[in-house]
Amino acid sequence: MTTVEICVSDVPAALVAEAAGADRVELCADLGQGGTTPSLGTIAVALRRLRRVDLRVMVRPRGGDFRVSRTEEQVMLADIRAIGGLANPGGLSVGIVVGALTARNRLDLPVLRRLVHAAAPMPVTVHKAFDLVEDQHSALEEIIALGADTVLTSGAQATALAGASRIAALRRQAGERIHILAAGGIRAHNVREVVRETGVGQVHLRAPRQRKGREATDGAHVRRVVGELLGAGPV
Template identity: 75%
Template sequence: MPIVEICVGDVPAALTAEAAGADRVELCADLGQGGTTPSLGAVAVALRTLRRVGVRVMVRPRGGDFRVSEVEERVMLADIAAIRQLPNPHGLAVGVVVGAVTAEGDLDLPVLGRLVEAAGPLPVTVHKAFDEVGDQHAALEAVIAIGADAVLTSGAAPSALAGAQRLAALRQQAGDRLRVIVGGGVRAHNVREVLALTGAREVHLRAPVQRNGREATDGDEVRRVVAAVRAD
């Protein structure tokens, strides 16, 4: 059964996604910047209050480009170390989400390798920085070689549907060596088409709705996505 991962900007949104049937949440801060590292307090409370979903924690010290300076790498390593030490009373499947590219637009493999090593037993997803590289097929092999668990990608296209052909090829190439999480414009009305065209086993999306002047997660949309994915 395909996995539904919901990107959320705070703990209440994570609880909404869990109640609506999501399989996993990606916990971030500052979604307007594409997601940055949430506070350790937010991660700690999420691990105490969620009961069932997997949790992936974004580790990204700032918005903007995906180049990582030496100081920023040290911050990311410290965040990963701190996340590893947090209590996980319900035994949730916890992992981290990272990314780094060079000035030339290639994956920064030395940085990524050190981040994966620091994560230890925690699974590591390489986020959509993967969509910035020119040769995604070569990059996929490199991500596998450094020991990452997954990549999140739209196939370097504006949406998963637009990148469906590339996504299908990446999925076939990865086989069981790496999880390819498909994201980019995935919604209830198109998720079955995305799954059919890409062969995806995991989809990633935000389900934004405005409430009281701020973004929240639309539990109804999450339910619709989950229902579509689970439908015969």
């Protein structure tokens, strides 16, 4: 069974994704900047309203590059502690999504180590900052050693299909030690091909549509993605 993760920007979108059959939602703010940390109120309400999906929360204090200053790290650590302390009445699986690079686009291991440690026992996904690292195979070993749960990647290409051979190689290297989450241009019409070409067990996508002048989640598209992966074709 392939896990479907839908990236959303608010609680209504998360509820739509859940109702449409998603397995997990990644909750962010400011998707136009690639995603930043949502408000604690947004996370708290999501935890009260969602019933069955896993929840991952972006922890990123700003858009732009992935270098993390000491002050920004303090903000991230405070956000992680606050997220871990929120009430979770439904007992959902809650994790965080982080990334940190040096000026030379290598993993900032000291920062990442402190973030992963602060998040424990919550699972940690390392986001697409990973795709800016030149030696992804060495970086994957470093992330595994840190104790992260998942790495999100398009194989350092614009889309998962373009990076399929790299994603497949990373998945083989990872084995059972860490999850490889394929992302980038994944839609209902190509999701089976992405899974076939990469061998991944998890895919990540947005399913945006415009509603009343703002972006919302297209539940029909999420259902089509889930239906394709179930082998039932479009639903």
